Amino acid sequence: MLQIDHYHVAYGQSEVLHGLDFTVAPGEIVAIMGRNGMGKTTLMKSLMGIVPTSQGSAQVDGIDVTALKSFERVSRGIAYVPQGRMIFPTMTVQENIETGLTTSGSTKVPDGIYELFPVLLDMKSRRGGNLSGGQQQQLAIARALATNPKVLLLDEPTEGIQPSIIREMARVLKRIRDERGLSIIVSEQVLSFALDVADRILVLENGRLVHDEPRSSVDEAKVAGFLSV
Amino acid sequence: MFADYTWTELGSIFAMQGFAGLILFSVFVLMALGLAIIFGQMGVINMAHGEFMILGAYVTYLCSNFFQAFLPGLFSIYFFIAMALAFVAAGALGAFVEWALIRHLYKRPLDTLLATWGLSLIMQQAYRSIFGAREVGVTLPDWLLGSIALTDIIEIPINGLFVMALTLVIAVGVYFLMFKSRMGMQTRAVVQNRVMAGAVGINTEWVDRKTYALGCGIAGIAGSAFTMIGSTGPTAGQLYIVDTFLIVVFGGAASLLGTIASSFAISQAQSTMEFFLSGSMAKVLTLLTVVGILMLRPEGLFSHKIRR
Numbered sequence: 001m002l003q004i005d006h007y008h009v010a011y012g013q014s015e016v017l018h019g020l021d022f023t024v025a026p027g028e029i030v031a032i033m034g035r036n037g038m039g040k041t042t043l044m045k046s047l048m049g050i051v052p053t054s055q056g057s058a059q060v061d062g063i064d065v066t067a068l069k070s071f072e073r074v075s076r077g078i079a080y081v082p083q084g085r086m087i088f089p090t091m092t093v094q095e096n097i098e099t100g101l102t103t104s105g106s107t108k109v110p111d112g113i114y115e116l117f118p119v120l121l122d123m124k125s126r127r128g129g130n131l132s133g134g135q136q137q138q139l140a141i142a143r144a145l146a147t148n149p150k151v152l153l154l155d156e157p158t159e160g161i162q163p164s165i166i167r168e169m170a171r172v173l174k175r176i177r178d179e180r181g182l183s184i185i186v187s188e189q190v191l192s193f194a195l196d197v198a199d200r201i202l203v204l205e206n207g208r209l210v211h212d213e214p215r216s217s218v219d220e221a222k223v224a225g226f227l228s229v
Numbered sequence: 230m231f232a233d234y235t236w237t238e239l240g241s242i243f244a245m246q247g248f249a250g251l252i253l254f255s256v257f258v259l260m261a262l263g264l265a266i267i268f269g270q271m272g273v274i275n276m277a278h279g280e281f282m283i284l285g286a287y288v289t290y291l292c293s294n295f296f297q298a299f300l301p302g303l304f305s306i307y308f309f310i311a312m313a314l315a316f317v318a319a320g321a322l323g324a325f326v327e328w329a330l331i332r333h334l335y336k337r338p339l340d341t342l343l344a345t346w347g348l349s350l351i352m353q354q355a356y357r358s359i360f361g362a363r364e365v366g367v368t369l370p371d372w373l374l375g376s377i378a379l380t381d382i383i384e385i386p387i388n389g390l391f392v393m394a395l396t397l398v399i400a401v402g403v404y405f406l407m408f409k410s411r412m413g414m415q416t417r418a419v420v421q422n423r424v425m426a427g428a429v430g431i432n433t434e435w436v437d438r439k440t441y442a443l444g445c446g447i448a449g450i451a452g453s454a455f456t457m458i459g460s461t462g463p464t465a466g467q468l469y470i471v472d473t474f475l476i477v478v479f480g481g482a483a484s485l486l487g488t489i490a491s492s493f494a495i496s497q498a499q500s501t502m503e504f505f506l507s508g509s510m511a512k513v514l515t516l517l518t519v520v521g522i523l524m525l526r527p528e529g530l531f532s533h534k535i536r537r
Binding site for chain 1 (some may be wrong): 411414415417418421422424425426427428429430431432433
């Protein structure tokens with residue numbers, strides 16, 4: 001579903017990602033792990049078209065999106081839940097979700113979204129900025145799902161969220177994958193969450209992929225070694 | 230200062246000055262609505278806003294002359310056509326300016342002040358070269374002239390009523406466009422978080438251009454209305470730009486309701502005080518009050534109560 005080849009990303013002269021190659025199959029959940037500053041967020045941003053790619057290509061469903069702007073990538077099937085959620089604070093919950101409908105042109109929030117996140121239905125007239133962190137995270141995922149994506153990118157979704165909600169989120173992400181058959185890429189530092197949710201675990205270190213293993217055979221101690229400071 | 234007047238006279242003075250204030254209020258609202266969109270929503274300090282207004286006024290002037298010369302039969306309705314043309318002309322110029330100038334400056338909001346100030350000088354000189362330095366006035370159709378006498382001493386001008394009705398229509402229209410329509414939702418999303426708006430599928434550059442053009446177009450309509458209460462000269466816009474910024478800041482930059490409330494407060498205060506004091510004293514008192522209130526409420530009268 002998503003294919004990344006020789007992927008280089010740089011901020012000006014300083015290169016952050018030094019040639020990544022990986023593919024994500026349809027319906028697969030991939031966790032990208034690594035310590036701070038290893039390039040996880042940069043990878044997410046560049047896949048979304050926020051940071052330009054300096055070399056290599058990214059393809060969604062066989063279509064090259066490397067040269068497209070953010071909003072064009074959304075219509076090719078990429079959706080993004082950024083670090084820090086970045087919901088629109090003065091807009092209501094309902095309006096926040098509706099911004100995701102821009103590419104489809106539909107005017108009604110699909111029923112399935114409120115079914116996944118019933119708490120958002122109760123709060124649909126509240127301003128997004130007044131929700132708690134966990135609710136904002138659900139809102140950001142709902143907004144991304146409204147674009148009807150093929151590939152969902154989540155950048156550190158567990159950051160600042162209480163443990164019970166983290167377990168709930170793993171369940172919801174798997175449910176989304178099962179119901180919609182989309183691919184999910186989640187960047188993470190919390191190993192327990194990654195093991196809980198992912199089918200495959202990649203480790204990013206200093207802008208290179210140093211480890212790639214299916215969940216079933218993963219050696220927890222080895223991955224934990226990559227994450228320790 | 231009240232001693233020379235009887236009670237009935239005072240009542241009438243307040244009523245008529247109050248009404249004059251309402252007309253000023255209407256023009257302020259029209260001016261400020263455009264600026265509330267451009268400054269309040271987009272964060273662009275548009276010093277050329279007054280010149281976009283004057284463009285609308287000159288378009289109305291040209292229309293008035295054209296209808297007098299070639300279509301005298303339709304002269305009574307020319308004003309509506311002039312307003313539509315003023316909106317289109319100012320909006321089109323706005324879209325061009327956004328493309329050529331403003332879009333390069335979204336990351337440097339303070340620089341928009343200098344750039345648009347330069348633009349305002351260019352536009353003023355262009356008006357001077359094209360229309361001459363002398364002020365021009367438009368001929369109003371008969372049905373807009375005259376006034377309605379409410380009592381022996383209270384008279385209400387008809388063109389004032391027309392400007393007020395127009396303002397109401399435009400204000401309601403802008404409200405629905407910004408808060409009930411898809412375009413308004415996209416605009417607010419882009420304003421609050423440009424990067425994220427792109428990442429949910431909104432074409433941010435296109436939204437910026439439409440929004441800026443809309444703000445300028447509304448200024449053009451304001452200019453059209455302005456021809457009814459004042460004469461049009463190359464620098465007439467300058468007289469209003471400070472008041473307009475004052476209104477938008479005082480009302481709370483992101484709030485349309487605040488913009489309307491603060492236009493009302495400022496125009497009524499000015500107009501009533503101007504009758505009894507000199508114009509500059511009235512201005513000093515208004516400014517002092519606004520400064521005082523802004524010290525207590527730095528975000529203006531109406532601000533959103535949310536976490537950011």
